[in-house]
Amino acid sequence: MGSKKTCLAVLIVVLAVFSSTNFMVPVLLSSLRDLSLDAELFTCLSSGLSPLFGWHLGCHHHRHRHKHPDDSQRTVSICDNFPPDIPPPETNTTVTLCVDRNGCCNFTTVQAAVDAAGNFSQKRTVIWINSGIYYEKVTILRTRPNITFQGQGYLSTAIAWNGTASSSGGTFYSGSVQVFSNNFMARNISFMNIAPIPNPGDVGGQAVAIRISGDQASFWGCGFFGAQDTLHDDRGRHYFRDCYIQGSIDFIFGDARSLYENCQLISIAAPVPPGQKVINGAVTAHGRASKDENTGFAFMNASIGGTGRIWLGRAWRPFSRVVFAFTTMTDIIAPEGWNDFNDATRDQTIFYGEYNCSGAGANMSLRAPYVQRLNDTQALPFLNISFIDGDQWL
Incomplete structure (x- = not known):
């Protein structure tokens, strides 16, 4: 065009x-x-x-080569300042692949580096991704375990796409990044879906930034940017630490067993005028379907802020399980706190708990009757990595 x-x-x-x-x-x-x-x-x-x-910014932009101001005979490459030790040599346990959109190393797209990783490799493949926004849809098949995405900071490196439920054949397939393999790890990188923000109730506007369907995945210092259904925490055991997660409606959803520590949860739902009781967002929508599933979301030392008037969670499926502990909540949290998906039969089976939370939104005096104020014994299973068997794999 x-x-x-x-x-x-x-x-x-x-x-x-x-x-x-x-x-x-x-x-x-x-x-x-x-x-x-x-x-x-x-x-x-x-x-x-x-x-x-x-x-x-000014109206000029970088070229791959330009004249040095002090030496008209010398050309300067955009790659001249590229880290000299990237990628490091292969070892017995790791191999590093390098992605730079300017062509300064092995690959210019993330997907090309993923495709180059060995099938069922026992080594960890570290995909080092230089600063920049990589506008592409990335899929990691189950045949490629033990992959790490290493960015340069979640404000510097991002993978972005604009798929929606309508354009992708369903919400589950709209993810900018889709991870089906086990033992995935990401550090200091953002995952973004830049599709237009849907209004509450819009059909087909759901837009996932990342879908995590493999077991034993961990995210360290990562960003997740989107609106409705930002983070599809689909299945498996997952760990998130020091992450920034942004969205509006059900922006953390799925049926995984996941622990979130020290994460910022930011609502971008439309501001609600004072005095109005409209709800226009929810942080979580956990999808536990039976009491036999050992799944749930646990949030430790989180902070919840942003805009809108939202719920902490709503019961996507009848046995939905979510716990917030030691979490600071602003007044965007509605007094009732949670929603049973407008199905009162779920009130007896969902598990929604809060423990030692603070802030204007943490007042439990008007919480929905099925919400539990957890005591020390009830809260303990959700307060550390044992919730996700992390001592075995993390």
């Missing part, structure tokens, strides 16, 4: 994600400048984004 049409398309998806939170925009704008965009497109993007968020 022409530069102006491309510019408009990019602006639309960028604004869809960053209309409510813009702290990653400087990174995005810097990333755009590093791409090999034609001058008309870059000028359009920078002029369209910079006034909105208060940053100025």
Whole structure:
């Protein structure tokens, strides 16, 4: 498509994600400048984004080669400052593959590096991903276990796509990244779905940033950006630490057994005028379907903030199980706290508990009658990595 049409398309998806939170925009704008965009497109993007968020890029952009100011005979490559020790040599336990969109190492796309990992390899394949936004859909098949995504900071490295339930054949298939293998790990990277933010009740607007369907996955210092159904914590045992998770409706959902420690949970649901009791979001929608399933979400030392008037969770399936412990909650949490998916028969089977939480949203005096104020004994199984058998694999 022409530069102006491309510019408009990019602006639309960028604004869809960053209309409510813009702290990653400087990174995005810097990333755009590093791409090999034609001058008309870059000028359009920078002029369209910079006034909105208060940053100025200027109208020039990087070329792969340019003249050195002090030596007209010397050419300088964009790769000159690339870390000299990346990728490190292969060892008996690890092999490192390198991804850089400017072509400074083995691969320019994340999917190409994933495809190069060995089938059922017993070594850990570390995919080192340089700073930038990698606009692609990435799938890790179950035949490729023991993969690590190593980014350069969740505000610097991101994988983004714009799939929706409508465009992908269902919510479960809309993920920008889909992980079906075991022993996946991610550090210092963001997963984004930049599809337009749907209104509550919209059909087909669900848009997953990542789907995690393998066992023993862990995420350290990662970001998850989307709106409805951001993080599909599908199945298996998973661990999240020091992560930033953003969304609006059911933005952490699935039937996994997962522990979230020291994570920020940020609602981008539309602000609700004072005095109105409308609900326009929910943090969790856990999908435990029977009492025999050992699944659930446990949140330790989390913080919940942002906008809207939301629930901590709603019972997607009848035996939904979620616990919040030592969590700070702002007043965006509705007084009743939780929802049984408007099915009173689930009140006897769901397990929703709170333990030693604080903040204006943690007042339990008006909580729904099925919500449990946990005592020390009830809370203990959810308070450490033993909840996910982490002492065996983490």
